[in-house]
Amino acid sequence: MSLGQLKRIYTAFNPPAVEKSKDALKFGIIGAANSAAWALLIPAKLHPEVVVHAIAARDRKRAEEFAKKNNVPVVYDSYQDLLDDPEIDCILVPLPNALHFEWAVRSIRAGKHVLLEKPSVSNYIEAQTLFNLPELDAPNAPVLLEAFHYRFHPIWSLFMSLVTPADVVHVNTFSMIPWWFVNKDHIHFNYNLAGGTMMGMGTYNFAALRLIFGAEPEECISADVKAFTEGVHHDCDYEFKAKFRFPNGCIGEAFSTLQGPTIWYPSYATVTHRQVEVPDKTLPPSQKKFVTREVTINGFIHAIFWSRIDVKEAFEIRDKETGRVVKKWTEKRTQKAYSPKEAGGGLANLEGEEYWMSFRYQLGAFVDKIKGRKPAYWVNREDSALQMKMVDMAYEKSGLGIRPTSKFQVN
Ligand SMILES: NC(=O)C1=CN([C@@H]2O[C@H](COP(=O)(O)OP(=O)(O)OC[C@H]3O[C@@H](n4cnc5c(N)ncnc54)[C@H](OP(=O)(O)O)[C@@H]3O)[C@@H](O)[C@H]2O)C=CC1
Numbered sequence: 001m002s003l004g005q006l007k008r009i010y011t012a013f014n015p016p017a018v019e020k021s022k023d024a025l026k027f028g029i030i031g032a033a034n035s036a037a038w039a040l041l042i043p044a045k046l047h048p049e050v051v052v053h054a055i056a057a058r059d060r061k062r063a064e065e066f067a068k069k070n071n072v073p074v075v076y077d078s079y080q081d082l083l084d085d086p087e088i089d090c091i092l093v094p095l096p097n098a099l100h101f102e103w104a105v106r107s108i109r110a111g112k113h114v115l116l117e118k119p120s121v122s123n124y125i126e127a128q129t130l131f132n133l134p135e136l137d138a139p140n141a142p143v144l145l146e147a148f149h150y151r152f153h154p155i156w157s158l159f160m161s162l163v164t165p166a167d168v169v170h171v172n173t174f175s176m177i178p179w180w181f182v183n184k185d186h187i188h189f190n191y192n193l194a195g196g197t198m199m200g201m202g203t204y205n206f207a208a209l210r211l212i213f214g215a216e217p218e219e220c221i222s223a224d225v226k227a228f229t230e231g232v233h234h235d236c237d238y239e240f241k242a243k244f245r246f247p248n249g250c251i252g253e254a255f256s257t258l259q260g261p262t263i264w265y266p267s268y269a270t271v272t273h274r275q276v277e278v279p280d281k282t283l284p285p286s287q288k289k290f291v292t293r294e295v296t297i298n299g300f301i302h303a304i305f306w307s308r309i310d311v312k313e314a315f316e317i318r319d320k321e322t323g324r325v326v327k328k329w330t331e332k333r334t335q336k337a338y339s340p341k342e343a344g345g346g347l348a349n350l351e352g353e354e355y356w357m358s359f360r361y362q363l364g365a366f367v368d369k370i371k372g373r374k375p376a377y378w379v380n381r382e383d384s385a386l387q388m389k390m391v392d393m394a395y396e397k398s399g400l401g402i403r404p405t406s407k408f409q410v411n
């Protein structure tokens with residue numbers, strides 16, 4: 001690891017605190033969750049318009065410890081008490097997946113803006129209700145955002161600018177978390193809490209496929225899982241490999257595991273385009289030029305640690321009449337984008353530093369939306385709902401079945 005990389009990662013987790021503005025939004029967190037550090041506590045330090053105001057946990061002592069450790073001034077005894085605080089503008093919901101639906105609805109009904117951990121809910125049934133809540137279409141409606149952090153990072157935007165969705169024929173995605181990071185008692189492996197690797201990690205791969213094809217999958221062709229069978233862990237996949245058919249017979253593949261090997265291997269998505277003709281005025285009129293482009297984004301999920309885009313273009317010059325290949329060659333290049341400036345082009349003027357994690361860009365977009373500014377990037381409600389449709393498709397195909405629907409009643 002280079003010194004520059006080490007410095008970037010160190011600063012990402014220990015960022016310089018910025019001064020808060022008078023009209024900063026007050027956030028409350030329901031659940032003293034580990035992921036709250038990534039999604040809110042760290043990025044909040046870098047955002048002048050965000051103050052983490054309150055924490056609630058099922059157990060007050062746990063909330064107090066969390067508050068002390070993270071300098072959160074107000075502690076509540078219950079999630080509902082926190083929602084009832086009129087001073088709070090926004091809620092982070094970092095609860096087990098099975099509780100996202102209920103607490104997102106309750107938060108919205110309390111008039112709060114909601115940053116909702118991924119996956120947004122347990123299944124498409126819940127998604128249709130949540131993302132179509134009438135409160136979200138009322139005047140001055142609260143903002144609801146699924147925390148799909150990687151989509152807000154400049155490397156993702158740069159990567160997408162190198163992809164031509166209509167020409168994509170095949171996509172292969174990979175993600176993993178080493179075995180030592182998630183133990184068996186984690187909420188990821190509790191069926192009643194809507195656990196499973198497709199929920200915890202696979203949703204990242206699935207979103208990549210939907211975005212790269214610019215379309216929804218028509219069918220899950222196969223979904224092979226390795227799953228626990230006993231106790232609360234039953235039907236929780238700890239590893240899976242799924243294959244989807246997208247429009248025009250195109251194929252998208254996803255592999256992920258939450259029990260991977262010891263060394264953390266970066267996620268990736270490799271995109272193969274069909275061969276297309278490229279205009280080239282330097283060629284004689286009897287010849288045509290073609291290119292087949294393959295683009296890989298490495299480290300798309302946790303870009304801060306290490307990420308890079310690899311572009312491989314295979315060119316061919318063909319005789320127009322006979323189709324015979326006259327010449328062929330391959331060109332390769334790589335690109336990094338730890339900041340908008342490094343991404344360049346249309347992204348260069350956006351706000352961001354190389355030590356900003358995807359979560360900081362996400363928080364920026366969330367605040368911009370609330371403040372009535374136009375975020376650089378957004379994940380809309382329909383998109384989040386369709387995301388759950390794809391997850392359900394894979395769970396149904398796997399034989400494990402969709403994750404259980406919440407009993408919480410929305411009247
Ligand atoms: N964006 C990201 O990078 C990440 C996102 N996530 C997502 O965030 C969510 C939480 O994950 P993570 O922070 O790892 O989980 P944790 O186990 O660390 O936190 C979950 C919280 O849920 C609360 N909770 C309420 N009811 C229950 C229950 N019945 N069983 C267990 N916990 C309960 C607990 O709060 P209390 O303090 O009240 O006891 C706990 O603090 C998940 O949806 C996950 O997919 C997870 C990791 C990273």
Ligand SMILES: O=C1OC[C@@H](O)[C@H](O)[C@H]1O
Nearest residue numbers: 177182188199200201301
């Ligand atoms: O980004 C992540 O990495 C760790 C996982 O436990 C988590 O669900 C995921 O969001």
